[in-house]
Amino acid sequence: MRALVAHEVLRTAAEQGTGGEVVDGSLRVPYADVYRRALRLADSLKRLGVGSGTVLGVMDVNSLRNLELHYASSMLGAVILTINFRLSAHDLLYTIRHAEAEWLFVWEGFAPAVGKLRSAFPKTWVWLTDGPQSPEPGTPSCEELVESGAEHLPAEADRVEETDPFSIFYTTGTTGRPKGLKYRHRDMLLASLGILHHLALHPAGASAGSRDVFMPAIPFFHIHGWGAALFVPYLGAKLVLPGRASPAEQLRLIQGEGVTWTNMVPTQIHMLLEQADAAGVQSLSGLKVLTGGSPLPTGLAHQMRERRMAFSLIYGGSDQLATSISVLPPGVEPDSPEAWEALRREMKPLSMVDVRLVDEEGRALPRDGHSIGRVLVRSPWLPAGYYKDPERSATTFVDGWFRTGDLAVTTPGGAVYVVDREGDAVKSGGEWIATGVLEALISEHASVAAVAVVARPDERWGQRPLAVVQARGEVTEEVLRAHLMACVENGRLARFWLPDSYVFVDALPTTSAGKLDKTALRTMLV
């Protein structure tokens, strides 16, 4: 009987001899060799005292050594803490201490930036290096640990239970301290493989199968690259790890390695397309992108279409994992205008996932395609709560349902269309105005580079929408009002949703994860 534990995935890939390999820079390593290297790393770590429950912090880009560390940690029953290196120094240290990390594995590329951390965290350090040598005498490199280890599966590996913890990571919310999530092996496996299976079972933009070549550009500290660190080895497919690749290097990898599948937030896609423009690359035909994390601007979607790329949207997060992904609805053919619209909006829940909309009294709302409600989620992989935070857990994970804090509409066909964060939406005269929908419509205007809509207190209505616009060239408030009035007239927008006022700025603030920072914006403006 094999359990749903992470290292069984790599063991299968190694033993089945799939022919797949992992590419990292000049390294090309078949899965059987990745497995052998993980065995040796686990053996070395074991002799240095790593065991069941030891928390191993890793601060690295998407690299082979990071991948191997995931699996070596699993073999010992240890817990991998994937550290968001984009956090402030203060939050970064907070998460490492909160997670009770005993080891830190840090990429040498971060050495200049982590001087303070080095002294604040006196426990065991290991340097992750591109070559064999550690940059610091007396502190080993991970490669040295791989080289000195014996190539056999530690006895601990077969005692790891699927209900044992596999990883910890922290949310990158815009308010308060980062919140910790500790996931069990089976939860992380079922959710990660759930993404892959969804993309294989349903006709999706970002469809996936064993003949694809995968380059996860979402960092592993975001839910293991949205699951790719687990589901690509599970599939045995070719995995290209981009490290700290610039958009130019990403483009070269896509073309040189035959990458057909990637995941990126919209900002990353935008940068890749700018690079493609600069390099004179007209078409990226055959490249499929799973995107999410923030709304996909209409203009960016059109740019992808022009370059013959395909995409799906994923909805989920650190505290719920994968919940839904856009696919082609029944009867809709690829490349049709309906397909294009559906893939931009309508997300289908993953198998075994329940998505429910409720009103403010908790009553279920109909799946009618227009009622906006709060999104509750139930799935096989929901965590019990936030790590060491019973109070917040009790208000967020209620009766087996996760309160996402998002607002959405659902269609009679079961699709979910997330329109806003509850904290971001505007409550005008008792009715929700979805700022995400407004932003999408405003950004359709060619002279809008970026836009954010925030709530402004209003004596009569409670709140009213304010649009903050980053312009591309010349644009005036009157022009945007006329643009939105056209949307009202053709039925795409309710009249009471029209913003009361407009502010023009040079740049919009973003969070460490590259998302629009509406909290900062509200502080600045309202």
Added chain:
Amino acid sequence: MRALVAHEVLRTAAEQGTGGEVVDGSLRVPYADVYRRALRLADSLKRLGVGSGTVLGVMDVNSLRNLELHYASSMLGAVILTINFRLSAHDLLYTIRHAEAEWLFVWEGFAPAVGKLRSAFPKTWVWLTDGPQSPEPGTPSCEELVESGAEHLPAEADRVEETDPFSIFYTTGTTGRPKGLKYRHRDMLLASLGILHHLALHPAGASAGSRDVFMPAIPFFHIHGWGAALFVPYLGAKLVLPGRASPAEQLRLIQGEGVTWTNMVPTQIHMLLEQADAAGVQSLSGLKVLTGGSPLPTGLAHQMRERRMAFSLIYGGSDQLATSISVLPPGVEPDSPEAWEALRREMKPLSMVDVRLVDEEGRALPRDGHSIGRVLVRSPWLPAGYYKDPERSATTFVDGWFRTGDLAVTTPGGAVYVVDREGDAVKSGGEWIATGVLEALISEHASVAAVAVVARPDERWGQRPLAVVQARGEVTEEVLRAHLMACVENGRLARFWLPDSYVFVDALPTTSAGKLDKTALRTMLV
């Protein structure tokens, strides 16, 4: 948190509103209504005393009511016993008693055949009927139970654990008493969904996705129709249930309902193609068949190809569930001659499944494409052993590995090519001769309708092969010897594998499952 229990699958299909439906005769029932009917059936059964652990025997063809009973049973924590109605009356009663069934649900179409069973099994009977009326006064029909039940999920449903038993069924071996297997919810779900995921992730002949229309022709008593009773509702796809359809009716359903995917043993495919010939249907393009259970004769494979059908082979069984399925190897294109050969022979283990070959001393054999060894299997869904048979369990399920009793070769790419049953193979001078391989080569001759090779005792070699041939028209021993000599000369056959003698018969004996009955043959001939 949702657990991996069977009724959660139907609940998801109902709540996600996939647009899929179940077709049975003139009935077309959306999944939401199938779910509601299952709720009402569960409510009625609960009020009649069915609860956690109650064993519900069902003797039925693949019908909507059978499907609903699966899920109603799951909601109550009861255990469904899927009865092989092709067993002898003696074995049939044995399995019902051995499983400790307390209820029997019997299709009215079997009424004429089960008179004896009716008196031998005095516990609760329910008739499964095509209309609402029970054929027997005082004994309810299942439809009456559906109609009288309340439409709410019983409280028991959320207490069912994924480690609770879901179903019991019995092997249809050719020797000894049927052996019982009792599977837990998670095992049956993971194995069933594993088949679907494999067919979606890898380029297979019988590839599957949510746009396919499924008609499982494997009876539900064979591992729930090789998992289809679970994985089609999970997918939310259209499910056509053929009942006791004749080949002519199957053909009409395939054409009328747009069936694109079916599962059948080779005998069923043969009958379908005969029917297609009779009906003048030249092409069954777009029809994908998952086949297995017995070797696929070369001639039948060619007939499928001529009709533009696609297929994959599945390897597994009642006591190991799904183990491997043929897919296109890396680099092989569909419709190429290599694809054709690979799909006929090379089976790729499902994800998270280990297949190991060992010699008689239990030493692992190399994956070299020619060493024949005993097949051991390990997977997430292996049972602990046979139900109430600790002795046989102890020799068959050893150290977490299932001893399949099969012989195979494995390729460097990890594919598995099963060549024979250990008990069927010929051991000549200490070397295995795979009768399955010999049969495939002999059946390539146009004048051979069917062939079986069995071992005959031999003083010098221990055993030697004897070919038993069912001819199609005129054929002689000399003709077949010449045909096989050509195979020796072009390297497809070792000279010492050549059968020593040939016997011609009118028909070969088969088991209740429609498989060639080599035990009967050996008894007759050797």
